[in-house]
Amino acid sequence: MTQLSLHRNREHVEPQHAAAREENEQRSAWLHEWNTVWFVCECSDHVCPDQIPLNRSQYEELRTSGTRFGVAASAKHVGPSSDRVVARHEHHWIVESATS
Numbered sequence: 082m083t084q085l086s087l088h089r090n091r092e093h094v095e096p097q098h099a100a101a102r103e104e105n106e107q108r109s110a111w112l113h114e115w116n117t118v119w120f121v122c123e124c125s126d127h128v129c130p131d132q133i134p135l136n137r138s139q140y141e142e143l144r145t146s147g148t149r150f151g152v153a154a155s156a157k158h159v160g161p162s163s164d165r166v167v168a169r170h171e172h173h174w175i176v177e178s179a180t181s
C-alpha cells in the first residue's frame with residue numbers, strides 16, 4: 082500500500098502532519114470495502130505508532146477542514162501550543178491545528 086505513488090496535488094498541510102495525512106488518504110480507499118478502517122494517528126509526532134479506527138462518516142468529518150486532524154484519544158497526542166481539541170470521540174479526538 083505504501084509503495085503506491087501519489088500524483089494528486091497536495092493541500093497545504095503542516096509538514097509534521099503531512100506524512101500521516103498522505104498515508105491516510107491512501108487508506109481511505111479501504112472504506113469502500115470495510116465499515117471501519119484503521120488510520121494512523123495524525124498528531125505532530127511524526128513517528129507516533131498509534132492507529133485510530135474510523136468509519137466513513139468519521140473520516141469525512143475529519144476531512145471537512147484542512148486544519149483538522151485525527152489523533153488517538155489521549156492528551157499526549159495534542160500539540161501543547163498549536164493544537165486545540167474540537168471533538169472527543171471514544172477512540173479518537175479531532176484537533177484543530179493552528180497554521181500560520
Ligand SMILES: [Zn+2]
Pocket residue numbers: 122123124125126129130131152153158
Ligand atoms: Zn499520535
